Structures are given as C-alpha cells and as structure tokens.
Amino acid sequence: MALAESKVDGLIDVQGLGRRYGEGEAAVDALVDVNLSIARGEMVALMGPSGSGKSTLMNILGLFDRATSGSYALAGTDMLRLSAKAQAEFRGRRIAFVFQGIHLLPRLTALANVELPMAYARMPKDSRIRAAREALALLGVESLANRYPSQMSGGQAQRVAIARAIAPGPDLLLADEPTGALDRKSGRLVLQAFQNLHDQIGVTVVIVTHDPLVAQHAERLIELEDGHVIDDRIVRDRIIVDDGHDSHLGPDGGSK
Amino acid sequence: MNALGIAWDSIWHHRTRSFLTALGIVIGVFAVVTLTSLGGAVKTYVNSKFSGVGANLITVVASLPRSGSHHGFGHGFGHGGGRNAFFSVPSTLTPADLNALLHPHQPAIATATATIAVPDLISHAGSIDNNASILGVTAPYFGMQNVSFEKGRFTPTGIVLGSSLAKSFFGKTDPIGKTVKVADTAYPVTGVLKSAQGAPGTDPDETAYLPLQTAMALSHQSTVTDMVISAKTAQLVPKAVKEATAILLKRHPSHNFKIETAQEILSTVTSTTSVITDFLAGIAGISLLVGGIGIMNIMLVTVSERFREIGVRKALGARDGDILVQFLSESILLAFIGGFLGTVLAGIATAVVGKAVGIPAALTTQSVVVAVVFSIAVGAVFGVLPAMRAARLMPAEALRTD
Ligand SMILES: Nc1ncnc2c1ncn2[C@@H]1O[C@H](COP(=O)(O)OP(=O)(O)OP(=O)(O)O)[C@@H](O)[C@H]1O
Numbered sequence A: 001m002a003l004a005e006s007k008v009d010g011l012i013d014v015q016g017l018g019r020r021y022g023e024g025e026a027a028v029d030a031l032v033d034v035n036l037s038i039a040r041g042e043m044v045a046l047m048g049p050s051g052s053g054k055s056t057l058m059n060i061l062g063l064f065d066r067a068t069s070g071s072y073a074l075a076g077t078d079m080l081r082l083s084a085k086a087q088a089e090f091r092g093r094r095i096a097f098v099f100q101g102i103h104l105l106p107r108l109t110a111l112a113n114v115e116l117p118m119a120y121a122r123m124p125k126d127s128r129i130r131a132a133r134e135a136l137a138l139l140g141v142e143s144l145a146n147r148y149p150s151q152m153s154g155g156q157a158q159r160v161a162i163a164r165a166i167a168p169g170p171d172l173l174l175a176d177e178p179t180g181a182l183d184r185k186s187g188r189l190v191l192q193a194f195q196n197l198h199d200q201i202g203v204t205v206v207i208v209t210h211d212p213l214v215a216q217h218a219e220r221l222i223e224l225e226d227g228h229v230i231d232d233r234i235v236r237d238r239i240i241v242d243d244g245h246d247s248h249l250g251p252d253g254g255s256k
Numbered sequence B: 001m002n003a004l005g006i007a008w009d010s011i012w013h014h015r016t017r018s019f020l021t022a023l024g025i026v027i028g029v030f031a032v033v034t035l036t037s038l039g040g041a042v043k044t045y046v047n048s049k050f051s052g053v054g055a056n057l058i059t060v061v062a063s064l065p066r067s068g069s070h071h072g073f074g075h076g077f078g079h080g081g082g083r084n085a086f087f088s089v090p091s092t093l094t095p096a097d098l099n100a101l102l103h104p105h106q107p108a109i110a111t112a113t114a115t116i117a118v119p120d121l122i123s124h125a126g127s128i129d130n131n132a133s134i135l136g137v138t139a140p141y142f143g144m145q146n147v148s149f150e151k152g153r154f155t156p157t158g159i160v161l162g163s164s165l166a167k168s169f170f171g172k173t174d175p176i177g178k179t180v181k182v183a184d185t186a187y188p189v190t191g192v193l194k195s196a197q198g199a200p201g202t203d204p205d206e207t208a209y210l211p212l213q214t215a216m217a218l219s220h221q222s223t224v225t226d227m228v229i230s231a232k233t234a235q236l237v238p239k240a241v242k243e244a245t246a247i248l249l250k251r252h253p254s255h256n257f258k259i260e261t262a263q264e265i266l267s268t269v270t271s272t273t274s275v276i277t278d279f280l281a282g283i284a285g286i287s288l289l290v291g292g293i294g295i296m297n298i299m300l301v302t303v304s305e306r307f308r309e310i311g312v313r314k315a316l317g318a319r320d321g322d323i324l325v326q327f328l329s330e331s332i333l334l335a336f337i338g339g340f341l342g343t344v345l346a347g348i349a350t351a352v353v354g355k356a357v358g359i360p361a362a363l364t365t366q367s368v369v370v371a372v373v374f375s376i377a378v379g380a381v382f383g384v385l386p387a388m389r390a391a392r393l394m395p396a397e398a399l400r401t402d
C-alpha cells in the first residue's frame, strides 16, 4: 500500500484486517477491514465502546491471536505467516503486553517475574538480572524485587508488570486497559510510567482505554466501533488535566 | 527454564492433590516391585537350597513299569507288603541294586546310597519325640547330604542322632554310649550330627539314622524307599543318569523305576514360581496403568486450571516446547515420586514378609530399575496429552478465562 511505503519509520502496518469468531449463523465479525499504520515512537490511544473490537485488535497486534483475513506486518516482517516458534520469539523480545488484570505469576518474586520473558528468550542469567533490576528501577519499584505479587499493592504490581514488559527492550508496548483494575492514584502512577518510557526511551505505545483522561496522554487517538475504525486523529497539543497532581509534560506535540 | 523447579513448585503447592494422584502409582509400583522381589527371593532361596545340597545328586525311586510287563509291579507288591506308606507305588528297589550301582565302577558316578523310612517312634528314658523321623542309610549318605558329625561316627550297629534330637533327649550331657529306643529295641548312640540345612524335604536335625540293614529288618522290608546317586560333578549328572539307567535296566527290564535329578526338580519349582510371580506382577501392572490414567486426569485438570498462567507465559515469549516440557516434567516428576514411594514401601514390605516367612528377601536391583523406568514412562505417556493441550493454546484463548 502506498501509505505503508510512504511511512519511512513505519513499525506497524495492518491492511484489510478481519477477525471472525465462530462460524455460520453464530459468526461474529469482531474486526472488519481494519487499515492502520503506526510509526516508531508514536503514543496511540485506542478507544471505543465495549465490544467494538479493541481487545481483539490488541490480541492480533500482540500475536496472541491470528487474524482471519488481511495482513499484519511488524517492522517489515509478515506476522501472520510466522511459525509458532518465531511468533513466540517476537512476543518475548519485540512486543510487550500489559494486561488489564495484573498477570504476574503469583509464585515468582517481582524480580523472577521480570526475568521471565528474557529467560524464555534464552538470555544469560546475569544480563537478565541486570536488565530486570534496571527495569524495576525505571518504574520506581526496585525495592520490591524480592517480594511476591501477593505482598504488593495493585499499583505496585502493575508497575512490576510494566517493568516485566519493557525489560527485554521491546519495540512495541501494548496495554489493554492497564489502569482498569486500579484506583485513580495508582492508575496515574502507571500512566506516568508509560509516559516516561515513551518520552525517555522512545518506545512505541498503544493503550486501550475507556478513560478520556488516559487518552489525553496520547498523541494520536484511534476510535473503533463495531469492528471498524471510525476515527483516527492526531492530538497535537496534549491537554494537561489540571487536577493538581498530574505532572507537567513538556510540549512535544507535533511529533507527527 | 528450570522446568523441574517449576514442576516441583506446582506439585508442592497442591500437596494433597499431588499425593492422592501419586498414590495410584505408589500402589502400582509397590505391588509390582514387592511381588517380583518376593518371587525372586523364593527362586533364589529354592536355588540355594538345592545347590547347597545336591546339585550333583540323582534320586532313584520306584515307578510303574514303562513297558507292558507287570512283572516288576507284582514282585514289588509281594515284598513291600503295603507297609510303605510314603509312595503310592510300592518299591522294588533292593540293596542289591545299590551294590550294582557301586560295584562295576562307573566313570561318572562318585558314590551311591539307599535310604528307607522307618515308620516307628523313637524314645529315650520313656520320653517320645514325636517330631523325629527315622531313616535307614548307608555310610556315604552323610557326605552326600553335606552333613557332618559333631562327635562320634556312623557304625553298622549303633544309631546317629540329629543335633536337635540329641539335645531334646540328652540336653547338655554327652549322648555317646547312651541308648535310645526304636520299636522296643535299644540302640547305642554312636554319633551326633552338626546342625545342618539338608536337602529340601529333609530335616537332618530332627532325624535319627540307623544302618540300612538294621532299618530294613526293623520294618520287615526287603526293599528300600529310594536310592541316591552322586555324580562326580554337577556337569556329569546327565552322564551318571545314563550309567545308572543302564545298570538298573539290566536288573529291572520292565523299567519300573524313575530317575530324578535335583536340577530337574529345581527347574520345575523355579519355572512354577516364575509363572506365578509373572502372573501376579502382570495383574499388579494393571494398577500402574490405572495410576497413569489418574495422572493424566489430574494433569488435564491442572492444565485447564492454569490457562491463565499458560497464557501469561506464552505472552512473555514461552515457546510451545517450553510449555510442553513444563507440564511433561510435572507429570513425570509426579509419577517418579509415586514410583519412589512405592519402591520404598515395597522394600519394607519385602523385608517384613521375608522375615515372617523365613527366607532372605530384599529388593532386587532389577525390580527397582524396572519400577523407576516404568513410572517415568507412565508419567511421560500419560502426561503427553495434557502437556500438548497446554502447549498448543493461543495466548488470547488462554488469557480469556479469568
Ligand atoms: N473468543 C471470542 N469468541 C467469540 N466472540 C468473541 C470472542 N472474543 C470477543 N468476541 C466478540 O468480539 C467482539 C469484540 O470483542 P472485544 O473483546 O474485542 O471488545 P472490546 O472492544 O475489547 O470490549 P471491552 O471494551 O468490553 O473490553 C465482541 O462482540 C465480542 O463478543
């Protein structure tokens, strides 16, 4: 497609993507003909009513699920034709996923949880521990390294989960309602963390959210409805919500 | 990934369930190992019993004639007088047969003896020993049965006592020169035997030995119960059998005798025990199979309980192979623990039963190896299906079930 080729720094290129659940009468088209290009370094918010297909799209982008039609290229590689093993490698190193629930493994410490994707990527133990500690420090939870998930607050746990997502140094960070299970204060800390990751390391971030306040952290807003993209716009100047606590983010609009 | 560590962690986390699951394997392995070990112990015991005394011994007993002639049978009947209570076929073997075996010296035959069972009671100073048996023998008997003398010797006139018998009659006093009574006749004790095991079916400690001729006269018999020939070596047994058969056939053309070697008896006994233990072990093996199905069942439950964990691991880059190894390790470890516990219990049971029955019994290396290999195989075979199911899950599918 012309659009994809014109994007010099394109990371995600989705063309005519469809996902149908079930067959025949009972079939549900969760995604219909979705076209989407996301450049490296973008921070995108994905919004839309419940059942509009946000999670379905995220699952396909994260290689958790396969599209039933269309194409998906990540950094120039056709994702839908990869072997299961190659997909697993992408999931471990290139893509990071932060879930709505806090999916830390309960019987592993924070450090072991953060190490896990790098262990699956067969990274040597010492560099894995170094990267894990750095990631925990980046999210301000290095003091929790030896705690188990049951010994953390929700916000702390979610920040450990984000540390786990970013520790292998991914190109793409996907977050499906990452603050959904958190109170406002914890939610804000988590969002702040995303913001910092994006600003400081330049990770490409896609966040699914229902919360307009969350969406306001993004530079670009994509809206889904009934499996179709109905709106895709750039929010050049981010509105800083002034509730007395939000940190001020420097004017960096116009990155697109 | 440290798959065994994860597997152990999960097994330990569900201790009760793991234990109950492993119980099937515990029982299966316990049954198989105990039965095969005990069977092996019985075999070894029987073997040692036979080889200790008489791998080179050949027994001749009377039998129905092989040919159509009833001559020998009728002959034996007239002489035996129905007094021989131990064999359904009255004996036709005589001391003359023994002499024939001994005299024209045969290359494979070392020596021979004949015995006669005397159905009388033995007493001393009015007290009767009901357990004792009385046997008429010739001098080579003791050497052939591998029993030796504590004191004294076997003479053509006296009586020799087994060690328990001597003790029960005389306590600590020296029996030599004292007398014991058999059927109202007093015999001087001329020898006492050392305690010995004896061949199967004999108890030298509880036996009194009279000279063959004396015993025959005492029981009004002109025939002996059996004859025992010893071959020069165990390897020469078949040759000795041939020689003995040739000599005896000349004297008993109707072939009214039967020659049995200890080896034949041994192989009959051991093959019988083998068949029985193999059969029982096979039945016990079925319980191992049931145990394996139990493991599969629980592993399927475990996999569906841990959809979320599987989803998270796959989302974090776990390959299908990683998940497969993780769950397979768990079922194998579970089966191995079951097998280990079963083997330990089998070791205890084997020792206890062996002690109770009075044979030296212990786990055989072979049965332990078989048990361990088998339980690992059970874990692997029955773990494959659940592990594959886990490995093949798409992360989205695995994460949806909250
Ligand atoms: N595994 C599935 N099987 C069948 N239908 C499904 C499945 N997953 C999602 N759907 C359907 O696909 C559509 C899109 O679902 P999806 O979860 O993507 O919505 P969403 O935008 O994430 O909603 P929410 O905001 O409630 O999380 C819905 O109609 C849903 O019922």
Ligand SMILES: [Mg+2]
Binding pocket: A054, A055, A056
């Ligand atoms: Mg959703």
